Amino acid sequence: MTTSYNESDQALLxxxxxxxxxxxxxxxxxxxxxxxxxxxxxxxIGSVERGERNVSIINLQKIATALxxxxxxxxxF
Amino acid sequence: MTTSYNESDQALLxxxxxxxxxxxxxxxxxxxxxxxxxxxxxxxIGSVERGERNVSIINLQKIATALxxxxxxxxxF
Numbered sequence: 001m002t003t004s005y006n007e008s009d010q011a012l013l014x015x016x017x018x019x020x021x022x023x024x025x026x027x028x029x030x031x032x033x034x035x036x037x038x039x040x041x042x043x044x045i046g047s048v049e050r051g052e053r054n055v056s057i058i059n060l061q062k063i064a065t066a067l068x069x070x071x072x073x074x075x076x077f
Numbered sequence: 078m079t080t081s082y083n084e085s086d087q088a089l090l091x092x093x094x095x096x097x098x099x100x101x102x103x104x105x106x107x108x109x110x111x112x113x114x115x116x117x118x119x120x121x122i123g124s125v126e127r128g129e130r131n132v133s134i135i136n137l138q139k140i141a142t143a144l145x146x147x148x149x150x151x152x153x154f
Contacts, residue, residue: 012134055134
């Protein structure tokens with residue numbers, strides 16, 4: 001069951017997803033490899049990149065660490 | 078019921094809480110005023126500042142907007 005968000009919240013989640021995908025591709029990582037490095041599920045990473053998840057700060061930090069960027073760099077979009 | 082986090086996750090939540098408190102005080106806002114501006118509950122803001130909440134990106138953006146900083150500035154600690 002996917003949660004529905006208001007327009008501005010959905011725009012935020014879409015930007016986050018695109019930013020993660022962009023950084024992942026730049027690091028030449030598959031979703032699977034990123035998920036393994038973060039100790040998160042591959043389908044979760046996929047749903048985050050599609051803007052379907054209201055990601056928590058703890059998971060944002062895990063993803064930033066796996067992408068070798070600081071948390072604030074991950075969210076500088 | 079408070080969730081317990083591992084050491085590094087708890088350190089992250091503590092740093093976030095301190096950062097929000099610091100920015101709130103610099104803006105001379107009470108927890109109540111910040112909560113009202115973000116459309117969040119005052120007790121929630123209090124628990125975030127005490128490092129008790131694994132805050133989602135949507136709420137992080139609400140708090141950043143209410144404190145007149147960009148999301149990445151809020152998380153630059």
